[in-house]
Amino acid sequence: MITTEKVRQRAESDAKTYGYYLHPDPDFLQDLLEGLKKNEERYGYPSCPCRLATGKLELDRDIICPCDYRDPDVAEYGTCYCALYMRKDLYEGKTPITPIPERRPLEKRVRAYAATTSTTSTTPERTEAKAAPAQTAQTIKKKLWYCKQCGYVVFREDPPYICPICKAKRELFATIEINATSQG
């Protein structure tokens, strides 16, 4: 069984690897770690404590902590969405810790609300988001992406925001097209 201490060790180790710090307020940090533990218990993976998960791995993959948005968020705002991970200047109190905007794209956020096939009308500009109910774990298209800078290869829906190996930006990722030909 997962323990809060285990979750803490994992977060501390990850923070150290990436040069981040965990939230300095012990109570706030404890709440987040317990939230991660609860999500791991109920969903089977530690999805973000501050976002609504579907409980379906394929739909929640991008918000499994550390989420896809952590690195660009820490780079831009100084903390991740939950404020679990942060830069040194915020940890040391030199920069205030405030809530940050949600970077997760709307089409992914609506997945948590797509379980029912509601027909309630919404304003026209929202129609693109209403297309989501048809989206299920089965319809998510994963591709092979490679980093043109270092060659790192990953099989997922979107390329990472930042290459975990060489820190190249998302723009440096390209898809790998595989042309299978029969021989003999």
Next chain:
Amino acid sequence: MKKNKVEGKNNTHKVLVYAISTCAWCKMTKKYLKDNDIEYEYVDVDQTSDEDHEKIREDMIRRGEEPSYPTIIVDDKTLITGFRKDKLKEALGI
């Protein structure tokens, strides 16, 4: 859907909080309201049904915002996204 009510002496405003039970910012918001003796209702969205998720999203969209947590709705009209103390103070007259 079930709304949880937290009693408070300051009940001049109708306050509804959409929250996630595991979210530290949501807990901070609830604590801030309680510390200021504000009466409020909250819904922990992750503990509601799939149907309720959709209803909650529609409620927020109707008020002009896509869901994110916490969302605080004051007097059925002022919508505050995230734990923003200055906005809460202004809306609640704290």
